[in-house]
Amino acid sequence: MLARQRQELILDAVRTTGGARVSELVERLGVSDMTVRRDIEVLATRGLVTRVHGGATAAGSSVDEPGFAAKSGLHTAAKQAIAAAAAALIEPGASVALSAGTTTHAVASALLTVPRLTVVTNSLRVAEVLHESPRDDLTVVLTGGERTPSDALVGPVAVAALRQLHVDWLLMGVHGMDAEAGFTTPNLVEAETNRALVASARRVAVVADNSKWGVVGLSTIATLDEVDVVVTDAGLDEEARKILESSCGRLVLAS
Template identity: 55%
Template sequence: MTESAPLAAQRREVILDTVRRKGAVRVAALVEQLGVSDMTIRRDLDVLARAGSVEKVHGGAVSTSGTTCDEPGFETKSTLKSAAKAAVAEAAAQLVQPGSVVAISGGTTTFAVAHRLRDIANLTVVTNSLPVAELLRSFGAEDGSSAPTLLVTGGAPTKSASLVGPLADQAIRSLQVDLVIVGAHGVSERAGVTTPNLAEAETNRTLISAATRLAVVADHSKWGVVGLSRFADLSDIDYFVSDDGLAEQARTVLGDQVGRLILAETQGT
C-alpha cells in the first residue's frame, strides 16, 4: 500500500520541528515517537536532507541552521511568506483599540500590521521602524483621513530599517504605551524570541518594558529559528499571533506558555 502524501508531509514536519528545537535527533527516538519503521524514518530524513532542511549523521540527523547572526534586509524579508504575513497582520490589527497608544517595532510583519491601522481612530503610534513611520505619515495625505499621531524614536538604522541604539532606547524609556507589537527573527521553546542584531534586541527589550501588553507577530516559518540575542521569553508574551501553518508541537508549547495564542487562517494561500 502506498503511503498518502499528507501523512508523510505531516510526519516530516514533526521531524523537522524536533530537529529545530533540539538541534539533533536520533532515528530510534523518532521511530518510538511516531510509531513507524526504521526504514520509514530514514526515508523521511533522506527527503529532508535533499531539501537542505537537515544534515544526516550516523544514527540520525542534525540541524543545518544553528544559531544565526545573519540579518536579511527589509526588501529581502518583504518577499518571504507574504500570504502568511498578511493573515498574521490582519489578526494582530484586531488587538489595537481606538484611542490607544501603540508601539510598533521594526520588521516586515509589523509593517504589514501598520497597513491595517488606517481605520482605527485616535491612535498614537510609537515606532523605531523607518518604513512604518513613512507609511503612517502617508495615511492622511493619501485620502484626507486623520493620520495617527506619530512618534519616531530616532537612533541608528539597521539593515532591516529599524532605528536602534542608545538614542532610541533613551527616547523609549520616557514613554508609557498600551500595547507593543514586535516582530521576530526566530522563536523557539529553548531560546524564546530572538534577533541576530544585539542593538535591536536591546531596543526591543526597551519597547517591551514601556508597554502594558506585548504582542509578538511571527509566521510559522519563524518557529525553531534561533537568532543571536534573546529579547523576550515566551512567558512574557500576552498575545502570540501566527498563522495556521504553525506546527502542532509549536502550538502546544505556545499554548502552554503565552497568554493567548492566535492563529490566523491563510485560506490555503
C-alpha cells in the same frame, strides 16, 4: 532516494528560505522524522546548516540579518492575515508601539482602520506607511537612532527615547521563536532596543509567521512567558502550538 540526494534537497531548502522544519521535510521527502533528523545532523557536522529546535537554519543564520527588501517578498499571505488579526486586538484611542520588520510593516497598514491611534515606532518603513495616511486622528512618534539592515532605528538614542514612553500595546516582529531561546534577533543592538520596547508596553504581542518557529537568533528579546499574545498563521505545527499555548498568555492563529 539516496541519503546524499536527501541531504542536498534539505540543504537547498534551508538556503532558499533561511530555514526548514523537520515536519515540512518529512512531507516533502516522504521519509520518517528520524531519517530527516539524521540527515540534518550530518549536514550540521559538516558545518553546512545549524540544528535548531524542530529543524535547521542556514549556517551562521543566528547572526546574519537579511535586509528589509530580502524579507518583504516571503510569506506575504501569512503576513497579511497576521496583520489583520493583530489590528483586531487594538482598541480605538489606544497607544501602540510597532517594532521594525516586514510583518509589522503589514500591521501598520492594517492599523489604518483603527480610529484615534498614537503609534510609537523605531521603524522607518512603518513610519512611512503611517505618515502617508491622510487621517488627522493618527499621531506618529518616531524614535531616533542608528539604522540597521532591517531599517530599524536602534542604539542608545532609541533606548533613551523609549524609556520615557508608556504604551497600551507593543506589536513586535522577531527573527525567530523557539521553546528554549524564546523570541530572538541576530542583531545585539536591536535586541537591546526591542527589550526597551517591551518594557514600555502594558501588553506585548509578537507577530510572526510559522517559518520563524525553531529559528534561533544570537540574542533573546523575551522569553515565551514574557509575552501576552502570539499572533501567527494556521501553518504552525501542532507541537509548536501546544508549546506556545502553555507558555504565552494567548495564541491567535490567523487564517
